[in-house]
Amino acid sequence: MKKKIEDYLKEVEAFRAEKLEQLEQFRIEFLSKKGKIPALFNDFRNVDPTDRKEVGQLINNLKTAVQEKIVALKDQLEESTQSKGSDMDLTLPPNVTLGTRHPLSIVRNEIIEIFARIGFSVSEGPEIEDDFHNFSALNFPKDHPARDMQDTFFIEKDPDIALRTHTSSVQIRVMQSTQPPIRTVLPGRVFRNEAISARAHCIFHQVEGLCVDTDVSFADLKQTLFYFAKELFGEDTKTRFRPSYFPFTEPSAEMDISCNICGGKGCNICKYTGWVEILGCGMVDPFVLDSCNIDSKKYTGYAFGMGIERITMLKYQINDLRLFFENDLRFLEQFKSAY
């Protein structure tokens, strides 16, 4: 029996564990009910009374040795798994490349922000529109060429459902649902059936502006756009208005700004005129107000609409519109902004 105990002791001393599971196996082998140590205590009954004291002590020593071994190995194993974790530096910033806003979003947000400072809210409308909102209510005659398949992506015929060709459709939705005073900008994506080139795309973005109230005049329109141009392109920017035509405004105009590239001296961007066109505008035609149940005898209004791509190209001197849609990171990563 003594020999057996001595062998067990050697076994315990030599025991090594790499995993907690091995240690648990070891504990079961020695200490569980059917383990080696309870078995020794069982046999103890048959030990000669003269040897009892000594053998009892040996078994107790063995039991303590097993328990100490378990505690020691357990600590060791837990420490080593923790030390593996501590190689990680949790103070390091996560290894991700931060994205930047798309240049069109930057400029759209900046435009909205400039108008928000003088009391304009933001309204949005659907990209799929019916004939009434995109054309009829805006005073487009039935045979107007803009309704032709050449320009409009129709989805259904009779009744006509199409991808909106301009954000002016949202003017109608706003006026149908709100009585004046109205002061709002309408940003959104628009669609036209155009061949893709450096200057045109079949999908592009506009921001429309609409102001309807009592006593709104063309002077209010001019002053608002004058303020806008200076805020967006800089204090030295000059503006000029040229007469134009839109079915839904009367009178209508197009606004040019002094070329922000050459400062008006003449360059290939402004085609050596010193001026670049940035938007269309005018006084809301009374027909349009009446189509939306707004009393055109009581109220007047102005509207304007601009292409975000065009403004962004001028602001950042980008010479090909297709760059906005290619998702080339070398292009996109150059735009960092507060907006």
Ligand code: PHE
């Ligand atoms: N909707 C016109 C366009 O897409 C722009 C415009 C808007 C003109 C509002 C006048 C008033 O060309």
